[in-house]
Amino acid sequence: MEILVASAVGILTAAGIYLILRKRTFPVILGTAFISYAVNVFLFASGRLAVNQPPVLQKGVELYTDPLPQALVLTAIVIAFGMTAVVVMIGVGAYLSSQDDHIDDQDELAPGADPSALEHADPIDPSQQGAPS
């Protein structure tokens, strides 16, 4: 059983990192979701694995699995949703503002790019834009 969980953590981590290294926002968001899976399972497993020993007290039952990692992971799952939602909104906002969903700013990265070209490339007048989106 342990080898399954450990290999699953490894595969999820690898998939998460590979996706995070992509160039567009959506795969990167999925990548963070995979990293969250991996980290949550990792944390959960740090309480060691047990089958049929849920930490719900019952009369006559002596063996329970470690409840603390579960409590930590429970909130982590919910918080991960909140963070994913924020990142998704930032990604959507960036795409809507610039019609570009590259994760890295292309103009900034191009060596020797003319900074003034940036303004012309953007059809939106920066002065009319509100807070950074």
Next chain:
Amino acid sequence: MSLFLIVALPFIGALLPGLMYQAGRQACAMATFFVTLTAFIGLMTHLPAVLAGEVVQARVDWIPSLGLNANFFIDGLGFFFAALILGIGLLIITYGRFYLSRNDNMGEFFTYLLLFQGAMVGIVLSDNILMLLIFWEMTSLSSFLLIGYWKHLEEGRQGARMALTVTGMGGLALIGGMVLLGNIAGSYDLTVILENREVIQDSPMYLPALLLILLGCFTKSAQFPFHFWLPHAMAAPTPVSAYLHSATMVKAGIFLMARVWPVMSGTEAWFYLVTGAGLITMVIAAIIALFKNDLKGLLAFSTVSHLGLITMLLGTGTAYGALVAVFHILNHATFKAALFMSAGIVDHEAKTRDITRLGGLRSLMPITFVIATIAALSMAGIPLFNGFISKEMMLKETTKTVLFDTPLLVPVLATIGALFSAAYSFRFIGHTFLGPVRDDYPANPHDPGVGMWGPPALLCVLVVGIGVAPFLAEPLVFLVTEAVLGNVAALPDAHLKIWHGVNTALYMSIIAVGGGLVLLAAFNPLARGWATAGPPAAKAIFDAIIDAIVAAATFVTARLHDGALTRYAAIFGVTVVALGTHAFFTGSTIAPTREMLPLQPVAAMGWLLLVTATAVLLAYHNHRYLALVLTSIVGLVIAMGFAYLSAPDLALTQISVEVVTAILLLLALNFLPRETPAESSSMRRLRDGAIAGAAGLAAGALIYSMLMRDAMGVPISEYHLANSKPGGGGTNVVNVILVDFRGFDTFGEIIVLGIAAVIIYALTETLLSSPVRARLLNRPIGKKAGDAHPMMMVVMTRVIMPVVLMVGVYIFLRGHNEPGGGFIAGLVVAIAIVMQYMASGFDWAEKRQRYPYHGIIGAGVLVAGLTGIGAFFFDTEFLASSFGYFRIPPFEEFELATALGFDLGVFLCVVGAVLLSLESFSRLGRRSGEQSSEYAMDIDPSRDDAVEEKGA
């Protein structure tokens, strides 16, 4: 007055000048003055105790386990410095009131001044060295603000930056040194440290601690080679120069050396470092000072020189040296503050402080002339002024100090220092006040009002008073010296006398004064020589070093931090894996202690599903909808895994979060491209694959080795399991941990969740008020569903809505004892409501939404917080829960716990946060011109307009 109050008064008072400034400059200055006066009087109430040789202490143990306590104590040394800081502070405030012009913001000035004053008093009264360090840093910061007070002057800003760089760096070194010292002594209390001389000096860490502490002291007190910042700090308004850079802040380093004198001094390292640095500083700075044409620059270098003198005296490690050092601190504070104020008066009235443009002011400004002359003669070491006595005693001490086995070295250098000191003092008088009256002053100089010349005049009274009757100062100086010496050495058998008889020191003194006059007579040719052959300006060197550091930092940053997230992620991943690998191969491991659990076919199937889904996803992630479906499959397998591995709560949470995440990503894909273009080269993919593979392997190996071994210690969960029922009143231990044992943690987490939702809301609002809105409206709409709101779905969701809500309530209520609770119930209820949005449309759902979602989040946080506060009424700590058993016929006996109220807060927060996030996306969608029907169902036979619409 309590020591706490004395230290706190300036900080509290710092609020006043800003407020009183509206009431006028006079009120502003008065408020500052009275705050300082109150603190001064408070300090004086401790005078009898200090005179009686007592050490007054005030202790509050804050975090004793870290040694971080708010402890203050006052002995002779602390009293002396605090009195200097507050006493001269009073004079400076008076002087500053008249010095600042109407264009200067006086409230700002006095606020900074009081902050500085509080920090200085804090340094000298702190018993706990960690507190002392905090105050030390605060003086650096507040002096930065004061030096740069005239923000429009470039030199002011540069000087402030340089001062902060140098003293701030020294402060960092000092932190290291003091913490080392505290660790050696086993306590962070100065009073304890000072009793551990042997332990400290025998420790192998003595030398590192000494070097670091001295680095802090030398930078603060402008000792060679860190002397260069002080002259540049002279761009500050003169009251600041007089206060910080002559009387107080630059003496903080001296103070600290005197404070740790009992435990650090007397060793070879101390002697060579401190005496050496002091001697070099004294001579070099005195020579530079002579050739400075700026009045304040001259005084600045002379201050550096005199600080060097005091440092040298402390370095000798003899009781007599300490006595002279203390005496000279007092004398220097009096005559140098007076000199700075005189220079300020000249600058203020003649509108220049360039010596080459001055001269002949004697008849125009007679009062200032007298004050400046008295103070300068004291600095030169002329009899009947206090500077003479301490200089004589200093010279006497040098004749007994032998450096590098050369008996003559120290006395000769000291005489040279004194000679130049006399020369620049004479130049200060001669080239400013004497000589013919000129007709080309930038302004029309005359004596200022008493408000400006009064404070320096008062100091001159002290200068002459101590000079003529030194025995008056003797009790104070002895008291302070005793405090410096601690129990290491006895007070020397010496007295402060105006006449020490004809001895070597007197001859040295005569040489110095005579030589000084000769130098001044030959000043012009000397100055020309200095201008051509003088040493390079320290500022150029400093700037070059800073530029080099900045260039190096830019170089590294541009390589590591070039703005590309992919690069950071790759660097981060590789670094973590490399460090982990290093640790794995160099550390030691123990053999596995656990048996592997038997492998069940069902578990293997789940694993296979997960692996397949992940593999397909990696191959086809360009198809975003497919990727989303595959991600959900992975999430579901994980939820099943939780259920299988005895974590029912986690399984429930994961599965409901999976649903809302899928909806969220679907909503997002509505606005994003449907496909990811293939851009990466195969090399790039290979590289990324290698990084990802290595990281995956590392993570898998790490958790595998953990899983096969038992925990190193007894897990704290034993406590949770044992106390869940008797202490928390619930049998679902996970839920009891969430709402009770770690309730504070959960409280923080629901707040984070709420903040995340509010951020999303704010981002949506920003987008909708920007040009994006227009772009959304004109967005080409792709293929639409034929039936936006299918009747089957609308009816179904409405029918099951009450059922789902009931399930939510059930899960919520049973949460304390069975799997469930606020988090899961919140997610379930949120899904029930989101289903209505999806089935019946945004308009329909919004009309039926009674409470705004931010309100629900706020209510949740409030309910949880109030439940926590409620614990105070049961005399328990924040969020400690209470519970009891009740019976209302005809129901069975049931349990009510305050934790239920907290869980309700969690529930509300989760519902609000999830719905606010998802609603924000649909608001974007509504703006994008998506048709939203007025009615939820396209076909509703009972509707009046059904026929027309169908016909149209």
